[in-house]
Amino acid sequence: xxxxxxxxxxxxxxxxxxxxxxxxxxxxxRSTRFFWAASYGQIYPExxxxxxxxxxxxxxxxxxGRRRTEYRITSTGLAAxxxxxxxxxxxxxxxxxxxLKIFFADELEPAERVALYRSVxxxxxxxxxxxxxxxxxxxxxxxxxxxxxxxxxxLHDLAVAWATGLEQRESRx
Amino acid sequence: xxxxxxxxxxxxxxxxxxxxxxxxxxxxxRSTRFFWAASYGQIYPExxxxxxxxxxxxxxxxxxGRRRTEYRITSTGLAAxxxxxxxxxxxxxxxxxxxLKIFFADELEPAERVALYRSVxxxxxxxxxxxxxxxxxxxxxxxxxxxxxxxxxxLHDLAVAWATGLEQRESRx
DNA sequence: GACGGCATGTAAGTCGTTACATGATTTG
DNA sequence: CAAATCATGTAACGACTTACATGCCGTC
Numbered sequence: 001x002x003x004x005x006x007x008x009x010x011x012x013x014x015x016x017x018x019x020x021x022x023x024x025x026x027x028x029x030r031s032t033r034f035f036w037a038a039s040y041g042q043i044y045p046e047x048x049x050x051x052x053x054x055x056x057x058x059x060x061x062x063x064x065g066r067r068r069t070e071y072r073i074t075s076t077g078l079a080a081x082x083x084x085x086x087x088x089x090x091x092x093x094x095x096x097x098x099x100l101k102i103f104f105a106d107e108l109e110p111a112e113r114v115a116l117y118r119s120v121x122x123x124x125x126x127x128x129x130x131x132x133x134x135x136x137x138x139x140x141x142x143x144x145x146x147x148x149x150x151x152x153x154x155l156h157d158l159a160v161a162w163a164t165g166l167e168q169r170e171s172r173x
Numbered sequence: 174x175x176x177x178x179x180x181x182x183x184x185x186x187x188x189x190x191x192x193x194x195x196x197x198x199x200x201x202x203r204s205t206r207f208f209w210a211a212s213y214g215q216i217y218p219e220x221x222x223x224x225x226x227x228x229x230x231x232x233x234x235x236x237x238g239r240r241r242t243e244y245r246i247t248s249t250g251l252a253a254x255x256x257x258x259x260x261x262x263x264x265x266x267x268x269x270x271x272x273l274k275i276f277f278a279d280e281l282e283p284a285e286r287v288a289l290y291r292s293v294x295x296x297x298x299x300x301x302x303x304x305x306x307x308x309x310x311x312x313x314x315x316x317x318x319x320x321x322x323x324x325x326x327x328l329h330d331l332a333v334a335w336a337t338g339l340e341q342r343e344s345r346x
Numbered sequence: 347g348a349c350g351g352c353a354t355g356t357a358a359g360t361c362g363t364t365a366c367a368t369g370a371t372t373t374g
Numbered sequence: 375c376a377a378a379t380c381a382t383g384t385a386a387c388g389a390c391t392t393a394c395a396t397g398c399c400g401t402c
Binding site for chain 2: 391
Binding site: 005008009012015031032034035036037081082084085086088089090091092093094095096097098099100101102103104105106107108112115116119120123143144145147148151152154155158159162166 | 178181182185188204205207208209210254255257258259261262263264265266267268269270271272273274275276277278279280281285288289292293296316317318320321324325327328331332335339
């Protein structure tokens with residue numbers, strides 16, 4: 001069986017407890033979403049596929065009063081997760097339109113440039129706000145998820161500082 | 174006409190001087206590649222499309238002894254580039270398998286964890302090395318491309334420091 | 347004359363998002 | 375009972391990579 005980028009997020013989050021596709025989407029959006037997103041269009045088909053391959057299995061009595069399918073990770077699935085975790089990461093991609101626009105910003109008028117810096121800063125401040133809203137809960141739980149969150153904060157702090165610095169440089173010239 | 178992510182990189186680099194698809198690919202790989210990649214499979218069809226729409230036009234006497242098609246940006250193309258530059262950026266996506274693995278690293282044995290930190294650090298050190306190789310040329314030219322490069326260096330420096338810190342924390346415990 | 351780099355392109359396939367469709371249950 | 379939220383899924387589309395095919399030019 002071949003795995004794709006969403007396989008391991010699913011396995012990773014099922015390691016804690018059984019969850020439905022909906023649960024996985026929710027928890028991804030509150031955690032890994034900032035560096036590893038996943039959509040329903042990926043999650044549901046992949047859950048089905050992982051179940052066919054025996055890496056996860058549906059739980060008999062799902063929690064809650066609604067019709068839903070919770071999956072639990074199997075020992076095969078746990079082994080696959082572990083094997084993946086123990087190999088060197090490969091994907092590291094950034095796609096940042098703000099950096100691209102700033103790259104070409106020699107083309108702009110000073111006022112337009114300042115507006116660009118501000119919109120880049122505003123974007124990263126928005127992300128920081130959302131990350132800071134999660135921070136108290138992540139801190140309480142600690143562990144590696146919290147380390148990753150702190151790194152995310154540092155990354156976006158750096159971007160804010162960069163945009164701020166460019167704006168100040170502009171006003172000095 | 175609808176634009177895609179590669180349209181503006183092309184227009185941006187044609188702003189300086191006429192270039193072929195091959196030239197554009199080469200210059201992208203040496204500059205924006207770290208935050209905005211583009212492949213031949215995108216560049217060639219898009220150049221054709223931009224030419225049909227009158228945003229770029231083939232140059233009559235391409236440089237060099239080989240058969241090649243150089244394109245020059247038109248005034249319409251320049252206007253489109255400018256309009257795009259003057260609107261707030263939207264795309265900002267990170268896809269980082271290293272962060273994802275570290276997120277789930279509570280699952281690993283200490284030795285495996287250290288190996289993970291090291292491979293993450295090695296990745297970012299590799300990028301830093303490539304960026305530093307470009308640095309002298311970018312510094313000489315200056316302007317916004319150099320500002321973006323410096324930010325890229327800072328970003329990967331931060332990632333290296335993060336991985337190093339995690340490793341040290343591991344050895345202390 | 348072989349090899350590396352220049353040069354253009356396409357086909358196939360993967361990846362991922364968005365929008366839509368559907369319907370149940372809880373809460374105000 | 376209306377609205378929000380829970381819950382599952384698919385279809386269509388767009389983005390992007392990889393691999394391949396082709397051939398020329400310059401140089402060793």
